[in-house]
Amino acid sequence: MSRIFNFSAGPSMLPLEVLEQAREELLDWHDSGMSVMEMSHRGKQFSAIAEQLEADFRKLLAVPDNYRILFLQGGATAQFAMIPLNLLAGKDRACYVSTGAWSEKAIKEAKKYCQVNVAASSAEDNFTSIPERGEWRVDADAAYLHYTPNETIHGVEFQEIPDAEGLPLVADMxxxxxSREVDVSRYALIYAGTQKNMGPAGVTVVVVREDFLDIADPKVPSVFNYAQQAKNGSMLNTPPTYNWYLVGLVLQWLDSLGGIAAIEQRNIIKADRLYQAIDASALYHNPVQRHCRSRMNVPFILADASLDSEFLSQASANALHALKGHRSVGGMRASIYNAMPEEGVDALIQFMAEFERTH
Ligand SMILES: Cc1ncc(COP(=O)(O)O)c(C=O)c1O
Incomplete structure (x- = not known):
């Protein structure tokens, strides 16, 4: 067996230990005589898996007791609609900060349901920065303030939680x-698809403060209603059981590494090494302002774009995959989520140096 280093933006690399454990348990989970895939979601065995999943997530992210954790479907994309549907609570507007392509998608969807006031945008500098907090114009009458802590395509990440001026703060994580420690109590709601930092695609985690649960428009479809999902343990319909199980294995793996504080240190080391290599080179360039460079998604442009395809094919030949940048940014992008080992980043840096030397 030979495994590659997969720098895809998502679905992305999973920890080898997790894949091995899943393989081990595939046909017979804990002497149950069946695969997790075959279990009833209402049965004793799967209930234990689901309870453990929630408890492990709560522990890892230090989620306070007055927050509910939901495991939903539809990806972050469904949340772009569910958030206004559930949180507007009779108001006609919401406030958004735009720092890249994903903020823009969230804004576009929210506009179907309410007036969107953009408090700040870095569109003018091609989303290579985060607008100074002092320059934001937050609408005090908006139902909530939404932002994207890490822009996957543009490689821009907030290093601090912004002041929401008393508005409920909502984050697309x-x-x-x-990947880093977060003070959950600063938020009304946090949401994230699992396919980058915590498992395969197919599950969307929503962490919502209890007092924001039951304020949805009554016409909101039941599966899209946070309160109803919370009342039903995220099992209003049959959940993707095997994916829940796999996310659970990833959470246990993260815990075994020392939890989020330890993971964050590892992520800082990996990102620093890669940015240092890029900054020291004459061939590669990262367009993002230094104070908001992402630890997760590292775009880099080659000084000579005609070398792009050769870079990619040689990288592939060296077991370094999925480095092509998003078409809106160009060049390359290395996504280095939790499951990317330090050796993967080191192998990329070494390859980049060798490619620069020979070109
Ligand atoms: C920041 C961000 N938001 C939303 C999405 C969309 O997620 P999904 O495809 O799970 O709906 C992505 C996917 O890459 C993302 O990176």
């Missing part, structure tokens, strides 16, 4: 959840 799809690409940096569980």
């Amino acid at each position: 799809s690409s940096n959840i569980l």
Whole structure:
């Protein structure tokens, strides 16, 4: 067996230990005589898996008791609609901060349901920065303030939680959840798809403060209603049981590494090494302002774009995969989520240096 280093933005690399454990338990989970895939979601065995999943997530992210944790479907994309549907509570507007492509998608969807006031945007500098907090114009009458702590495509990450001026703060943490410590109590709601930092695709985690649960428009479909999902343990319909199990294994793996504080240190080391290599080179360039560079998604542009395809094919030949940047940014992008080992980043740096030397 030979495994590659997969720098995909998501679905992305999973820890080898987790895949091995899943393989081990595939046909017969804990002497149950069946696979987790075959279990009833209402049965004793799966209930134990589901309870453990929630408890492990709560522990890892230090989620306070007055928050509910939901495991939903539809990805972060469904949340772009569910958030206004559930949180507007009779108000006609919401406030959004735009720092990249994913903020823009969230804004576009929210506009179907309410007036969107953009408090700040870095569109003018091609989303390579975060607007100074002092320059934001937060609408005090908005139902909530939404932002994207890590922009997966543009490689821009907030290093601090912004002051929401008393508005309920909502965050799309799809690409940096569980990669760093977070004070959950600063938020009304946090959401994230699992396919980058915590498992395969197919599950969306929503962490919502209890007092924001039951304020949805009554016409909101039941499966999209936070309160109803919370009342039903996220099992209003049959959940993707095997994916819940796999996310649970990833959470246990994160815990075994020392929890989020330890993971964050590892992520800082990996990102620092890669940015240092890029900054020291004459061939590679990262367009993002230093204070808001992402630890998770590292875009880099080659000084000579005609070398892009050769870079990619040689990288692939060296077991370094999925480095092509998003078409809106160009160049390359290395996504280095929790499951990317330090050796993967070191192998990339070594390859980049060798490619620069020979070109
Ligand atoms: C920050 C961010 N938000 C939302 C999404 C969309 O997620 P999904 O495809 O799970 O709906 C992504 C996917 O890459 C993302 O990176």
